[in-house]
Amino acid sequence: MKDRPYQVVITDCDHGSIEEEKEVISQIGAELILAQVRNEEELIRTCKEADGLINQYALLNRKVLENLPQCKVIARYGVGVDSVDLKAATDLGIMVANVPDYCIEEVASHAVALILTLARKTALFDRQVKSGQWDFRMGIPIGRLRGKMLGLIGSGKIGLGVAKMIAPFGVKVMAYDPFLKENPEGIQLKDFETVLKESDFISIHCPLNDSTRHLIGEREFSKMGKKPLLINTSRGPIIDEEALIKALKGGQISGAGLDVLEKEPPDVSNPLLKMENVILSPHVGFYSVESISELKRRTAQNVADVLMGRWPASVVNQEVRGKTRMPLSGSFSSSKE
Numbered sequence: 001m002k003d004r005p006y007q008v009v010i011t012d013c014d015h016g017s018i019e020e021e022k023e024v025i026s027q028i029g030a031e032l033i034l035a036q037v038r039n040e041e042e043l044i045r046t047c048k049e050a051d052g053l054i055n056q057y058a059l060l061n062r063k064v065l066e067n068l069p070q071c072k073v074i075a076r077y078g079v080g081v082d083s084v085d086l087k088a089a090t091d092l093g094i095m096v097a098n099v100p101d102y103c104i105e106e107v108a109s110h111a112v113a114l115i116l117t118l119a120r121k122t123a124l125f126d127r128q129v130k131s132g133q134w135d136f137r138m139g140i141p142i143g144r145l146r147g148k149m150l151g152l153i154g155s156g157k158i159g160l161g162v163a164k165m166i167a168p169f170g171v172k173v174m175a176y177d178p179f180l181k182e183n184p185e186g187i188q189l190k191d192f193e194t195v196l197k198e199s200d201f202i203s204i205h206c207p208l209n210d211s212t213r214h215l216i217g218e219r220e221f222s223k224m225g226k227k228p229l230l231i232n233t234s235r236g237p238i239i240d241e242e243a244l245i246k247a248l249k250g251g252q253i254s255g256a257g258l259d260v261l262e263k264e265p266p267d268v269s270n271p272l273l274k275m276e277n278v279i280l281s282p283h284v285g286f287y288s289v290e291s292i293s294e295l296k297r298r299t300a301q302n303v304a305d306v307l308m309g310r311w312p313a314s315v316v317n318q319e320v321r322g323k324t325r326m327p328l329s330g331s332f333s334s335s336k337e
């Protein structure tokens with residue numbers, strides 16, 4: 001029998017308000033505390049009574065977790081859970097949950113925005129008109145969108161979103177995704193070389209890992225037969241940036257739209273910052289007012305679910321099954337990026 005209301009602590013967060021978290025946590029009659037602490041001792045002191053944690057950046061290492069005897073669940077804002085020692089959490093029976101899909105529409109629409117901006121050269125025209133030039137010939141040639149081929153590298157949740165959003169423009173879509181067995185809706189799966197060779201636009205939507213780091217390098221640029229526009233809203237290091245700069249200078253590709261870079265923020269000396277046919281955004285693909293509100297609500301819901309004895313929507317440390325501190329009912333679903 002529990003002799004006090006559950007306590008949920010937000011270790012730290014950089015969101016302006018915690019209204020969504022408050023609303024969800026109050027529905028289960030639990031107390032919510034915003035700690036804003038990052039160091040080990042403070043974390044242990046502030047969270048020692050906590051039944052659940054909501055976490056953004058504060059490092060929840062083994063020592064911290066071993067000193068949180070009541071903690072049954074840690075919910076991380078967003079997809080990545082680098083801030084949590086997963087092995088320690090599992091050993092201690094603490095569930096770790098995340099929200100892997102709060103910004104699919106945002107990233108997909110950002111990728112489409114980058115494609116359209118580059119293809120119609122709107123950013124270039126904007127700069128020219130504001131600098132006193134009024135001459136459409138500054139941006140020619142511009143091709144028609146209909147009939148062009150978009151090649152996706154990775155066709156999971158976001159890739160599929162891009163394919164659906166761009167379809168009404170008459171753009172055809174193919175994808176390279178070695179882990180998919182069947183063609184996703186409306187997309188032809190092709191081998192890597194075909195996507196490189198036959199795409200007018202290439203958009204990257206695979207995760208960053210050991211096998212995708214520098215997936216697009218000098219060799220791949222040399223295979224890009226149609227001088228495509230290259231879009232990256234996934235992770236910077238998937239493209240070898242030195243090779244990208246060479247390919248842009250050498251005309252192997254027509255332009256690039258990048259929401260992510262190898263080094264964020266970039267050095268002021270990064271040549272990409274000066275190129276007319278490159279458009280950049282500061283790793284903002286995930287963001288909208290609605291996506292952040294959804295993220296906050298669903299993160300808090302993961303904690304509320306566990307404290308109410310239910311499996312949360314997305315469990316990161318699957319191995320915790322069978323040894324959770326809190327007995328749980330309902331269906332189990334795992335998460336991976």
Ligand code: NAD
Pocket residue numbers: 100103104107153154155156157158159176177178179180205206207208211212233234235259260283284285286287336337
């Ligand atoms: P997802 O897991 O649904 O899809 C990823 C796809 O990539 C999968 O179908 C997988 O089979 C495929 N893949 C894996 N390795 C591959 C390889 N070597 N070559 C080609 N395909 C490969 O993930 P998602 O939700 O679509 O997210 C995709 C990526 O978007 C994330 O990994 C993340 O890096 C990035 N992202 C960026 C932002 C942002 O703010 N810019 C926000 C969220 C996610």
